[in-house]
Amino acid sequence: MDLMYQSTRDNGKKVFASQAILQGLSSDGGLFVPETLPHLTLSMNELSAMSYQELAYEVMKLFLTDYTEEELKDCINKAYDDKFDTTEIAPLKKAGQTYYLELFHGSTIAFKDMALSILPHLLTTAARKNNVKDEIVILTATSGDTGKAALAGFADVEGTKIIVFYPKNGVSSVQEKQMITQKGDNTDVIGILGNFDDAQTGVKLMFNNKELADRMKNAGYLFSSANSINIGRLVPQIVYYVYAYASLYKKKEVSAGEKINFVVPTGNFGNILAAYYAKCLGIPIDKLICASNENKVLYDFFSTGRYDRNREFVLTSSPSMDILVSSNLERLIYHIAENDSEKTAELMKALSSQGSYDITEKMKEHLNDFVGGWADTEKTKKAIEKVYKESGYVIDTHTAVAASVYESYATNSGDKNKAVIISTASPYKFSENVLKAIYQGEVPEDDYDQAELLSKLSGTNIPSAVEEIHFAPVLHKKVCEVGKMQKFVEDILKII
Numbered sequence: 001m002d003l004m005y006q007s008t009r010d011n012g013k014k015v016f017a018s019q020a021i022l023q024g025l026s027s028d029g030g031l032f033v034p035e036t037l038p039h040l041t042l043s044m045n046e047l048s049a050m051s052y053q054e055l056a057y058e059v060m061k062l063f064l065t066d067y068t069e070e071e072l073k074d075c076i077n078k079a080y081d082d083k084f085d086t087t088e089i090a091p092l093k094k095a096g097q098t099y100y101l102e103l104f105h106g107s108t109i110a111f112k113d114m115a116l117s118i119l120p121h122l123l124t125t126a127a128r129k130n131n132v133k134d135e136i137v138i139l140t141a142t143s144g145d146t147g148k149a150a151l152a153g154f155a156d157v158e159g160t161k162i163i164v165f166y167p168k169n170g171v172s173s174v175q176e177k178q179m180i181t182q183k184g185d186n187t188d189v190i191g192i193l194g195n196f197d198d199a200q201t202g203v204k205l206m207f208n209n210k211e212l213a214d215r216m217k218n219a220g221y222l223f224s225s226a227n228s229i230n231i232g233r234l235v236p237q238i239v240y241y242v243y244a245y246a247s248l249y250k251k252k253e254v255s256a257g258e259k260i261n262f263v264v265p266t267g268n269f270g271n272i273l274a275a276y277y278a279k280c281l282g283i284p285i286d287k288l289i290c291a292s293n294e295n296k297v298l299y300d301f302f303s304t305g306r307y308d309r310n311r312e313f314v315l316t317s318s319p320s321m322d323i324l325v326s327s328n329l330e331r332l333i334y335h336i337a338e339n340d341s342e343k344t345a346e347l348m349k350a351l352s353s354q355g356s357y358d359i360t361e362k363m364k365e366h367l368n369d370f371v372g373g374w375a376d377t378e379k380t381k382k383a384i385e386k387v388y389k390e391s392g393y394v395i396d397t398h399t400a401v402a403a404s405v406y407e408s409y410a411t412n413s414g415d416k417n418k419a420v421i422i423s424t425a426s427p428y429k430f431s432e433n434v435l436k437a438i439y440q441g442e443v444p445e446d447d448y449d450q451a452e453l454l455s456k457l458s459g460t461n462i463p464s465a466v467e468e469i470h471f472a473p474v475l476h477k478k479v480c481e482v483g484k485m486q487k488f489v490e491d492i493l494k495i496i
């Protein structure tokens, strides 16, 4: 029997996993959720003897039931190969009394690689299974990180093209360099003379343009998106939570059945939702600690039951978590409403019309697995400094938000469970702010000089992703005005 997916806003429609991956979002605006949550029946002894790839198969096959064993293993092996700089894929490090699950060993040195390395393969396999013959065109607007991870994932994947729009003057110089040096005949990167919202709006207009869709179809193209609400991004993220527990067990750091906590630096709520699904699989997880920066909508939600986006947007030192609408929270809302799609639709309508909603007392009771916390930029900096001073280990600004939140939580709650902090980016990706926290002297201005200094202080090698952009030639020079985005897409695809 296949596990079917249904929309959080309409229980009536059911689709196979591969169809949910192809569609991305349900046509009613809801997100696809599994009809029931599966259980993992393998023992920890069995799981801890597996490689990352073997374990990925055991977890993913429970969710993506309409993929054959051969198809799924093929996707996994193409994704988690030597693009990662360690065969462990997601190594677990111990610093002091705390564990860090390093999810930044892929090609763009941030955790989005964990899902975006496999999504292109899941997507092209889904197209084949559903007899979609069109070439898939991924259109993405990015504020920095997602764009590069999607480019790296889709580059030279047969049957796909990827076009990324980014705000020309709105990303960091490392982020821009990473994108405009991207190789691959099927990749295009365009800087727009506007901000991220302009890029996002332009992309949405193209997605909703029926006339354009018809011309695309005639030319043999189909638009798709790589954003984080696709279950093809969510499911691969469940794997590393199971892997982290299995690694602790293998190292004899936990005894059979011992419960642990996960601390997750959160933005769009995708990563921590995957941890929740791992708990539902039966992995001994107690608390899921949701760490936010100054944009602490989620902290307020977990403390009051009220979600309210009506507030000022704050630019922080952890930019990938600067977000006021955490899209994936809709899935948790649906689960805590006991799969009530009408209730979920009602709350999401309130969110889009008033920017806020309140959950019921009954729903609140189902939130016991979660603890919210937040840290401002100063505390984040202190956390980087403290971890470095105590253990010599260097963490990035996003991971540091989680480290800071965890320290307050452990002190205030007295919770003695072991904790794993999810490390979402390499410190080399945010070297300036990291250096400001651990280095007393003057921080050099040039990115590469910063990387060299960081390497010296941390005793780690400069990742090849950073080496590469230092020498790589610029391959993408297109710049466009906000109103001309569609024209650029039509030119790239040669459609008239």
Ligand SMILES: *Cc1c(COP(=O)(O)O)cnc(C)c1O
Residues within 6 Å of the ligand: 110, 111, 112, 145, 228, 265, 266, 267, 268, 269, 270, 271, 272, 320, 321, 398, 424, 425
């Ligand atoms: C995207 C991102 C996050 C937030 O993850 P969500 O799944 O959106 O909650 C945290 N840290 C880094 C470095 C990221 O790139």
